[in-house]
Structures are given as structure tokens and as C-alpha cells.
Amino acid sequence: MESQLILHGVLLPAAFAFALVIAFARRQARWMGVSLLLAFAISISHFDPIVAQPRQGAWTTIVLCLALMVGVATAASDRGGSRGGRGIVCAIAGCAGALMLTMPEWIAAERRLLLAMVLAACSALLLPPGMHRGGFSFWCSQSLALAGVSLLALASGFAKLAIPVGAASALCGWIGVLALLTRPHRAVHAGISGSVAIAGIAGLASATTFAFETGELPVSACALAAMSPLGCWLGELPPFRASRIASGLARILGCAVISGLVALIAWRASAHGEADAYALADAHAPLSIDVLSAWTR
């Protein structure tokens, strides 16, 4: 059962979006954000239809927020412009996504404004590393960052959110491998669209986890998870920046450390025990036991 969950929720949506990357992204980096949005949305809609009757809950509006962010970034990515101009576009996209989010804990104006500021800052700050070296090391580090966000959602008991974030994480990993295999690396640069999409998924998913959390998950874990993509800034620091390999390793290390911290805090806060609904799924595959079959109705 768990293997089916990973196949339908993570691998297939990520593979479908990866096909889009191969088809379009080598020509235009703006497709990166659209691909990430696609992987995320397909994964969600597989388990919880985004347009459904009866409604599935407000949390699925996260797709609309992300679509708005990616839409703004993708529309602006054709314009080129200065570094500052691109940063402003990212900030506007982040604000737009945060202000659209209608969930418990994020209704009050001051909280909404705080979320908008955080998301705008994360989107704008992720752009320089994505533009500088947006190849293997960037995608690999972002894959680790999103894996941490997915674990955070899982630890709070929110599997339906953990799965699509896992799909986005898997897609980042595959794009990273593609970047490693293809030369020049520039072919699969994240660009504005990809950077905003990653910051959006991390920020919105962390905010949603916090919104629905009913246990003792600390706010610090959610805040760290939202900012985990920025761990790649470690590779931009002077000691590492000059060397491509050192910078790449530092980026991966930066995101891995933050993700590890998020996972550690989240799992320590969550209660222990085999409690997931899918626990021991493989051991409970349908069986045909002659004696028992005679007893069951």
C-alpha cells in the first residue's frame, strides 16, 4: 500500500512534470516553475480533487496560491530586466501567494502580512543563487530542502500535504540529475519561475502545516522549513563562492543541515508510535487464507 502511495502520489506526478521539463525547459527556464506547479497539483488532485463536491477542505487552495505566484514569475521572466527588478517581481509573487492563502491561523490581517513578508523575502532571496549557478547543486539542495518540508507535514499527521511536497522534491532531484548529465548546465537553470515555485512550495506548505497543526509542533520547525531553501546561500559565501565544487557542496550541506534540523524537531515533537494509517501496509496486503475465508462473511 505504501508503495502505491509513493507511486501515485510522488513518482508519477514528478515523472509527468519531468517530461515537461525535458520537452520545454531546455529552451526556456520559465517552464521550471510551471513543471513544479504541475507535479504539486497532480499529486494533490490524485488524492484530494482540487475541484470536488463535496468540498475537500480549504487547504487545497494552496494550489491556487502557488499558481498565482508561478504565474506572476513566469509572466515576468520574459522581460529580463535588472537584478533588482527581478527581485521585486519575486517579492510581488510571494506577496500575492501569501495574501491569497485562506486558512486557519492566517485569517488575521497582521499574520497575513507577516506571511506575505516572509514569502516575498524567501522568493527574492532564492533568486540570486538560482541565477548564479542554477544547475545540479541548486536543484539537489532544493530537493533536500523540500524533503524536509515534506517530513514536517508528515510529522504533523498531514499526509495529504506531505505527498505533493514529496513529488516536488523528487522532481527537483530529477532535474538536478538532468543538469548533471546535460552540458552546459545552463540548460536547466531555475530562473525566476523555478526559484519562486520552490520558495512558494516551501513557504506555503510550511504555513499550511502550521495552520492545521493540532499537536505540539513548535513554530520554529515551520519557520525553519519555510526558509530551508535559503540554505543554499552557504555556497554563496566568500570561502566557497570561488570554487564551483566547494560552492556546490556547501549549498547541498546548507540545505541538508536545515532540513535535518526541521526533521529532528518535528519528529521529537510528534508522539512516538506506529500510528500512520498506512503503517504495516505491506504486511496487510490482501490474503486468502482458506480457514479464515470460510469464517468471514
Place this chain on the structure above:
Amino acid sequence: MPCKICIASLIVAAPIALLAATSPSGPQATPAATATPAASNSRTWKVDDVHSMAMFRVQHMGAGMFWGRFDDVSGTVTTTGSGPDAIAFDISIDPASVSSGNDKLNAHLKSPDFFSVKEFPSMTFKSTSSKRGADGMWDVTGDLTMHGVTKSITAKLEVTGMAKGRGGDAAGFEATFVVDRSQFGMNYGVEKGAIGKDVRVIVGLEVGAESK
């Protein structure tokens, strides 16, 4: 003179006899009895949240039956004696009080995968009609609101007992019904068969008569 005495005796005795015939005494004070007399005997009973709970049962992995319960059940029961609203229920359950005996599983049950307690902080049942069957059980139909969706359901209700306690009259009810949780937008694990779609719910209520 004897005639006058007879008339006076009749005048005094008649109201006493009338009062004796209509006054509630003995078993008539119980909810079961209020189910038969006129509608003027309407009484409101308050759910005793300490001695009431709702249990649910769902199949896990196509094998065992998993049980959970809600600890916080509140509301009122109104008994009017006859008609389609002979027994009327207005019950509310706090989904955040869900308890499975495992903290991690409780967190999962409270999440948007299942009850999404922050988004939908209450589950309610408001009855619309009740009918007593030949077997003494009641069919209580009403609107169940869960996970933001309202559907009509019919519960089998048993009046489990009545008592006169220190706090006044008390009565007990046990209602059983089955819901298709996917109709309420709660579909986690349904498609893959990990967790059953049909959930049997058993609500045990103890109610106390509210002072008039």
C-alpha cells in the same frame, strides 16, 4: 339537608378526582412515559458530557476493525410524547476530542486527512423526525454535519434506561448508524482500500432533565 351535603361533597370531590387523573406520578415522570401522553408534556433533557461519548468503528487494511471515540459530546434531547418529533435530538461533538489511544494517530485523525478540526471545529446532528418501530427501537432521522458537509441520516435508537437520581430524572439512549465518510469529503485511504469507507458510529447518551 342530606341533599345539600351530597351536592357539596360532589363539588369538593370532583376537582380532586380530576387532579388525581391528570397528575404525573410514578413511571409517567420518565421519558418513556412522556413519549405517549400529550405534547404539553414536552421536556428538555441536557446531555451529561461526563457519561456520554461517541464511538466509531472502521475497517483497517481490509482486515481488523479499528475503534476510536469522541469524548466531548454535548447537546439537548427534547421529548414531546407524540408525533414526528416525539424525541428530538440536537447533539454536538467536538472532533478535537477524538481519541484512539495513540497520540500520533490522534494527531493524524485531527489533521485535514480526516476531521480537519481547525477548519471544522464541530460535528452536529439535528433530528428532523422520529418514529417508534414494532421492536421498541426508534428510527431517528436528521441532518448530520461533518467535515463541512450536511447529509440526512437515520439512526437506530434504543432507550437504554431511566432513573431518578439525586440530580433529578435521568435517561439513557444509544444510537447506531453507518456513514459513508467519502460522502462527507473525508476520503483519505478510501481509494487504496487502506481504511474503510463505511464507518459505524455508536453514540451513548446519558441525559438529565432540565429544571422547568
